[in-house]
Amino acid sequence: SPQDGESAFSDLPSTYVPFRNGVFLSIAAALAEKERCDAIFIGVVQEDSSGYPDCGAEFIGAFERALDLGTSRDFHPRIKTPLVHLSKAQIVSLALEIGVPLELTWSCYEREDAACGLCDSCLLRLKGFAGAGAKDKIPYALEA
Template sequence: MSSKSTRKAICILSGGMDSTLASYIAKNDGYEIIAVHFNYGQRTQDRELKAFRDICDDLEILEKYEIDIPFFTQIGASALTDKTIDVPTGGVEAGVPITYVPFRNGIFLSITAAIAEKEGATAMYIGVVQEDSSGYPDCTDEFIADMKKAINQGTKKDTHIDILTPLVHLSKAQIVQEAMKLNVPLEHTWSCYKEEDEACGICDSCRLRLNGFKLANQIDPIKYKAL
């Protein structure tokens, strides 16, 4: 077996549309995928975990990590992890929205780097999207580049990890189109910030997703309450 066929990549897989497409791209790039999912006290934690497990089955991923991060609920400061703060439903806000979880992607990438070093992986895939990130500061090219530099400085000399962000400059409509090309099972993905049975259709994440499908002239295969 050639070394190329055994290249490993760690995919941060939330169960959402973006991270799922990024994982399919990693497989298409020829990597053996190890999937990582974080339970961090988010409102839709159980539903996201189900999506993660379904997608791992779809991708025939044999090795996966389900990591619990309880301190995000202790910190609060985000509508996703503090149930006393309402998830906004009035459209995308200006500036950094209340759904931003403080330094979430930085923490996710740090933990994933530890797994990558242990597993001998040379790549980490994360489905950050700069254009449709709702103003999140941890979804930019600059942030990812700085995290990559810090991770490689803070690991062993023979550890070399690339952080790949194949969706960072795509719009939601382009993400839908790319997912269709790769036969991504979008019916197994979950994007809603509020609900776990049927997607609400009105939170920022649902709005971005639905608009992406509309602009791509496709029908979203999941059920929505508000539609």
């Protein structure tokens, strides 16, 4: 527990959403068990894991163990993380190569009309596009 006056979230980015990937995986696991799927895919990135505790390999492994304990005996899905060892630049390059409409994706936690360009998520996104040598086509407030 935190010391007096210290927040439990003080070492986390301002964009941290508590247990976000755990919630996503829980919903996906319920659907996967119902549909008898043997794999669940999630787009976590190791590059993010220092700031987001539910993006790292340790969390994913622990969640797989929880699924083994908390689901029917004959259901043992594996959690697949195909992007985990890619950089944001590599992910942007791959997405552009396979035709993902990145202009329909959103990363900003501060605004909905135009990305702020300043929050941790925007900075990671912009760094990824710059590293891929590509222009991000979503609107940014700083351009206005």
